[in-house]
Amino acid sequence: MRSDRAPLGLKVAATCGLAFMHLPILLIFVYAFTTEDKSYQWPPPGVTLKWFAVTWGRTDVWEALGLSLQVASISTVIALVLGTLCAAAVSRTRFFGRETISLLVILPIALPGIITGISLRSAFNLADIPFSFWTIVLGHATFCVVVVYNNAVARFRRVSGNLIEASMDLGANSFQTFRYVILPNIATALLAGGMLAFALSFDEVIVTTFTAGQQQTLPIWMLEELVRPRERPVTNVVAMVVVLVTFLPILGAYYLTRGTETVAGQGK
Amino acid sequence: MPSAIRFSGVSRHYGNVKAVDGVDMDIAEGEFFAMLGPSGSGKTTSLRLIAGFEQPTAGDIHIFGHVAQGLPPYKRNVNTVFQDYALFPHLNVRDNVAYGLMVAGQAKAERYRSAERALDMVALGGYGDRKPSALSGGQRQRVALARALVNEPKALLLDEPLGALDLKLREQMQEELKSLQRSLGITFIFVTHDQGEALSMADRVAVFNEGRIVQTGTPEDIYYRPEVPFVADFVGSSNVLPPEIMRDIRGVDAYGALRPEAVRRCDAGHDAWVRNVSFLGASTRVSMQVHGVAMTMLLPRGAEIPAVGSTIQVCWQQDDLHVMSR
Structure with a gap:
């Protein structure tokens, strides 16, 4: 019951909606090339590539970028291990409190980041843990686990329990069964979950604000830069990089899970 | 004849549910043995106890003279053909069949040769490169059979092996299974709810009801000389x-x-x-x-x-x- 053409009004509304969401991003890209560095003046008085060179030479940008990449990588690895194990436990076995555990794992992503941030901060304070690289990683892992868990649990449900029994029956021990049967069947789900987790961690601001000490991740660095009216377009250059670094994994995750019922972030 | 599988007072209870309750049976080496019964009668649980997917809550299981309880499935020299075949979807037919030899550490060339021989045996030579999803139900069944037999088990366990096939294919597979068993000479134990299948294929039949064996005997015994009303009624509706x-x-x-x-x-x-x-x-x-x-x-x-x-x-x-x- 589908008509071939959408009515004009709907087309206009859809175009406006998409433009409203995406034009500001384009604007950021444009200002990365402006010659004027104090205020954002429209139209840009001139076009230059010099800010790329300036950004390249700024050590604070490199430090922030390096920190963000490290935090995102380690949080993702932690999330992959814990998320997969948790998904396996919840989908393979029945035990008392199984539903509760499922809910508790998903909760951090449903909670506002500020709640997660405040509670982690007070917990770290209480336990007398100094704020460091590792407290940021822990903070990020709380919501990265959810993404991996959701992807993995949906896939686990589709891997028939009989496959595992068949593997054991044919002489494979638990490790071999995981390596040759389970892993190949959940690999794309894990890859997709891992990429999403990485992207989430890479641009996280709120939880990071509460769990970081003196360190600046890239998003935090950008926030700080906004209040300083010096070499503003550097921020725009960095923003372009962030968009690329987070967009590519999300696109990748989308293509990997396309055509399966596994929806990234499903059950949120 | 020496005993292949022996159950002595074997029970498998889940809380109050007595899936298998005090079963004694003795399956001889080289025998084609059927476990027949309605769903929920304990026949599949008994098969899973032999395979090692379940452990008994009471009683002893001996497999070729060795105590079996406590042994995981991968340490028992029996192999299973699953009801839904359980072929590995990410592997092609050849790798599916060679799986048991692969995890046992056999070299690639050698295990592929054995896999091809096993596929020839079930009339599927040349299908090695296909994915299981590209096969028909009957072909998948044969792959599952080849995958179990390539490991040269001393006993083959079949869980409702013909349940998913249509009538004509089922009759054909009955004959093929029977002649395969005769030529290999190994013990076949199969579970079915179809009394016609049990009577036509098996050397001996154990009829299960509510977790217990109500009668064990040759197909003629079961058919003509039922010992309890349940057998008379269930087997061929006397x-x-x-x-x-x-x-x-x-x-x-x-x-x-x-x-x-x-x-x-x-x-x-x-x-x-x-x-x-x-x-x-x-x-x-x-x-x-x-x-x-x-x-x-x-x-x-x-x-x-x-x-x-x-x-x-x-x-x-x-x-x-x-x-x-x-």
């Missing part, structure tokens, strides 16, 4: 006569079993009120009420068909009325 009737007509205080094909029409016998008549092709089934008990009679082709609602006379040979021992 007429079961309760002790009250048996006292009157035979003078014994026991249940009786009467095959529907042993009942025939006669001039002076028992009064039978005809309730229903169904045409089955080669024969006609007549449902009737005799001495207040529901009975069926199979009339051969060409016999006179009684009208529904009429009262006729039926007889049977004294020998055909089997007196059950329990």
Whole structure:
């Protein structure tokens, strides 16, 4: 019951909606090339590539970028291990409190980041843990686990329990069964979950604000830069990089899970 | 003959549910053994106890003379053909069949040669590169068979192996399984709820009901000499006569079993009120009420068909009325 053409009004509304969401991003890209560095003046008085060179030479940008990449990588690895194990436990076995555990794992992503941030901060304070690289990683892992868990649990449900029994029956021990049967069947789900987790961690601001000490991740660095009216377009250059670094994994995750019922972030 | 699988008082309880309850059985080496019963009767759980997917809550299981309880599935020299075949979807047919040899550490060339031989044996030579999803149900069944047999198990366990196939394929596979078992000479143990399948394929049949074995015997024993009313009723739907009737007509205080094909029409016998008549092709089934008990009679082709609602006379040979021992 589908008509071939959408009515004009709907087309206009859809175009406006998409433009409203995406034009500001384009604007950021444009200002990365402006010659004027104090205020954002429209139209840009001139076009230059010099800010790329300036950004390249700024050590604070490199430090922030390096920190963000490290935090995102380690949080993702932690999330992959814990998320997969948790998904396996919840989908393979029945035990008392199984539903509760499922809910508790998903909760951090449903909670506002500020709640997660405040509670982690007070917990770290209480336990007398100094704020460091590792407290940021822990903070990020709380919501990265959810993404991996959701992807993995949906896939686990589709891997028939009989496959595992068949593997054991044919002489494979638990490790071999995981390596040759389970892993190949959940690999794309894990890859997709891992990429999403990485992207989430890479641009996280709120939880990071509460769990970081003196360190600046890239998003935090950008926030700080906004209040300083010096070499503003550097921020725009960095923003372009962030968009690329987070967009590519999300696109990748989308293509990997396309055509399966596994929806990234499903059950949120 | 030496014993292949021996159950001594084996039970598998889940809380209050007695899936398997005090089962004794002794399966001989080289035997084609069927475990027959309705769903939930414990036959599949018994098979899983042999395979090692379940552990008994009581009793002892011996597999080729060795105590089996506590051993994981991968340390038992038995292999299973699963009901849904459980082929690995990410591997092609050759790698599926070679899986057991691969995890055992056999070199690639060698295990692929064995896999091809096994595929030839089930008439699937040349299918090695296909994915299981590209095969028909019957072909998947054969791959599952080859994948189990390539490991040269001492006993092959089959869980409702023919359940998913259509009638014609099922009959063909019955014959193939039987001849495969004869040529390999290994023990086949298979689970089925289809009494025709059990009777036509097995050397011996164990009939399960509510977690217990109610009778073990040859197909002829099970069919002609049921020991309990359940077997008479479940295997080929014999007429079961309760002790009250048996006292009157035979003078014994026991249940009786009467095959529907042993009942025939006669001039002076028992009064039978005809309730229903169904045409089955080669024969006609007549449902009737005799001495207040529901009975069926199979009339051969060409016999006179009684009208529904009429009262006729039926007889049977004294020998055909089997007196059950329990």
